[in-house]
Amino acid sequence: MFTGIIESLGEVSHLEKEGGNLHITIASPVAKELQIDQSMAHNGVCLTVVSLDENEYTVTAIEETLQKTNLGGLKLRDTVNLERAMILGSRLDGHIVQGHVDQTGTCTSVEEKDGSWMFSFEYDVSLNNPTIEKGSITIDGVSLTVVDSGTNTFSVAIIPYTYENTRFHSYEVGSKVNLEFDVIGKYVAKLLHWGSHGTNDE
Structure with a gap:
């Protein structure tokens, strides 16, 4: 973990x-x-x-x-x-990350703001991995909060410390990244998917 x-x-x-x-x-x-x-x-x-x-x-x-x-x-x-791996009993400063990548995504834009950066990504939505505004997303192992969420796109805001001390400073349009979606969101999405298809007790 x-x-x-x-x-x-x-x-x-x-x-x-x-x-x-x-x-x-x-x-x-x-x-x-x-x-x-x-x-x-x-x-x-x-x-x-x-x-x-x-x-x-x-x-x-x-x-x-x-x-x-x-x-x-x-x-x-x-x-x-x-x-x-985290030490049991330590502060959970990010969010729960399993280290099991769900799929990859592609950087679609890098926009420098006044003291920060906005990165946008797209991914294959057919794998049923949702993003939620203000929810969590892990990009190449970095715990982040989703700023904007679309059908198959999302964006994150990056502060200078994260930009300088992770791979974010090397990303450009077309860069391929690993995505791990919020574990709670994934389970909720699966439950909703199963519910929409009903159950077969026969």
């Missing part, structure tokens, strides 16, 4: 394909604090640490993860948003 508050940025230092899997090595200051088998969120994707040294660690993404997230497009020296 995660909170969507990014701890640091990591840099991809090595990529190795093995069958359908991709071993991803990340250089990061947090590497020295990790242990084998710990969970880490990478652009919002929960992966397990499989090896490490003082300044780097490695995780493995399976084929399904590579197909459903933006991790399959990683290149050497790319930056990655990092967050360790």
